[in-house]
Amino acid sequence: MMEPVKVGLLGLGTVGGGTVTVLTRNRDEIARRAGRDIVIARAAAKAYNRDAIAGIEHVPSITDDAWAVVRDPQVQIVIELIGGYSPARELVLEAIANGKHVVTANKALIAKHGNEIFAAAQRRGVTVAFEAAVAGGIPIIKALREGLAANRIEWIAGIINGTSNYILTQMRDHGRSFDDALAEAQALGYAEADPTFDVEGVDAAHKLTILGSLAFGIPLQFDRAYVEGITRIEAQDVANAEEFGYRIKLLGITRKTARGVELRVHPTLIPARRLIANVNGVMNAVLIEGDAVGPTLYYGAGAGSLPTASAVVADVVDIVRALTTDPENRVPHLAFQPGELRDLPVLPIDEVETAYYLRMQAADRPGVIAAVAGILGDAGISIEAIHQKEPAEGDTHVPLVMLTHRVRERQMNDAIARIEALDAVRGSVHRIRVEQLAG
Ligand code: HSE
Numbered sequence: 001m002m003e004p005v006k007v008g009l010l011g012l013g014t015v016g017g018g019t020v021t022v023l024t025r026n027r028d029e030i031a032r033r034a035g036r037d038i039v040i041a042r043a044a045a046k047a048y049n050r051d052a053i054a055g056i057e058h059v060p061s062i063t064d065d066a067w068a069v070v071r072d073p074q075v076q077i078v079i080e081l082i083g084g085y086s087p088a089r090e091l092v093l094e095a096i097a098n099g100k101h102v103v104t105a106n107k108a109l110i111a112k113h114g115n116e117i118f119a120a121a122q123r124r125g126v127t128v129a130f131e132a133a134v135a136g137g138i139p140i141i142k143a144l145r146e147g148l149a150a151n152r153i154e155w156i157a158g159i160i161n162g163t164s165n166y167i168l169t170q171m172r173d174h175g176r177s178f179d180d181a182l183a184e185a186q187a188l189g190y191a192e193a194d195p196t197f198d199v200e201g202v203d204a205a206h207k208l209t210i211l212g213s214l215a216f217g218i219p220l221q222f223d224r225a226y227v228e229g230i231t232r233i234e235a236q237d238v239a240n241a242e243e244f245g246y247r248i249k250l251l252g253i254t255r256k257t258a259r260g261v262e263l264r265v266h267p268t269l270i271p272a273r274r275l276i277a278n279v280n281g282v283m284n285a286v287l288i289e290g291d292a293v294g295p296t297l298y299y300g301a302g303a304g305s306l307p308t309a310s311a312v313v314a315d316v317v318d319i320v321r322a323l324t325t326d327p328e329n330r331v332p333h334l335a336f337q338p339g340e341l342r343d344l345p346v347l348p349i350d351e352v353e354t355a356y357y358l359r360m361q362a363a364d365r366p367g368v369i370a371a372v373a374g375i376l377g378d379a380g381i382s383i384e385a386i387h388q389k390e391p392a393e394g395d396t397h398v399p400l401v402m403l404t405h406r407v408r409e410r411q412m413n414d415a416i417a418r419i420e421a422l423d424a425v426r427g428s429v430h431r432i433r434v435e436q437l438a439g
Helices: 014-025 027-034 047-053 066-070 088-097 107-124 140-147 162-174 178-187 202-216 235-243 305-323 368-378 409-420
Strands: 005-010 038-044 077-080 101-104 153-159 246-257 260-271 283-290 294-301 353-363 383-388 397-404 425-434
Touching (some): 005 014, 014 027, 014 038, 014 305, 027 038, 027 305, 038 305, 066 088, 077 088, 088 101, 101 107, 107 202, 140 202, 140 283, 140 294, 162 178, 162 246, 162 283, 202 246, 235 246, 235 353, 235 397, 235 425, 353 368, 353 409, 368 397, 368 409, 397 425, 409 425
Parallel strands (some): 005 077, 077 101, 260 425
Antiparallel strands (some): 153 246, 246 260, 283 294, 353 397, 353 425, 383 397
16 A cells, blocks of 8 residues: 555544544544545644543644644645634635645535635645535535536525534424523534524524535525524424424525525424424434436434544545546536636525415404405415414413415515504514425
């Protein structure tokens, strides 16, 4: 076999520790696949993360100085696992400038600075691999960029934040509180350093941005994504959805339409009979509709130490293989050749068409349902189902819950404003988008 490949590791937290474990535990098998042995020549971590690799003698030299790693002449591949926008961006650009290939699990970095980073890598003739950035251990980037390369991708819908899925599952199955479920996801190492990124949809939007670019050959545009998290979902919505035959999931959806590309993360009602509706706990799943293959579904652990390390190490193996083959013909970063990216507009959310679940508090008296239905009818919105629930003890208002057919969001916003203006409706109308996800 050829000389070992030397890698430098930035970060020894949850994923960094897992990467060391996988590289150590499966060393022989990995070398047989890659054609070379892979050794960690140098690692940088903050002192408090050093426990992550306690007892593993495979890391010879640990420093606090990440810059020393990206400038170390013997390091050929830098694995960036520190997360966040900065200094990850500067370190990755420095590694590239020094001619090193980069493997990263950092979805925030790629979604926000990927265009700049890929352009720099292109100029320098190095690869930046980021399989671990989307859906953890699921090889979704490989599937989209390589396995589905024959297809015109029509849409993608994914459960791509394990923490939110864990919380929604706990609320549905065990009636647990939001805070309890979040605390547990944090303790298990699934949540982001800032867990508002998980529950406010930001982490899912980072990943969706990457999927949208890979699917449609457009530059990364995280700032154009519509982002709504799960913090306003109440136990009664989970139960109402169930009664209609639906489940609530935080979905990232990207779809190509004649008017542009949809890029949106929000809680979504999906039919309970769909496979993806039954993806529970911290698990992730991505459903891709390709014109030739039809729907394909990818399922697995979207977070956690070893699952994410699985994707990190697979990227390292890919790069090691490519080091010995045709470097001019690597798989393009965003699936399409760099000069072939298109400038399709990302649609603002009010241009998007979906069906809706609506919940409101309506006065329990004759004519109220008719008034609400009249407003929806005037706006050309057709009602698919309607439930009036029991009033709470002594309350003059009842929860009124309905499902509508598909309509442009702007039209729905106008109708909701008119409904909220009715005397008989108390407070605001609570809306959740509905997707059938039919092939
Ligand atoms: N916080 C993320 C999640 C980790 O919960 O899915 C993986 O990116």
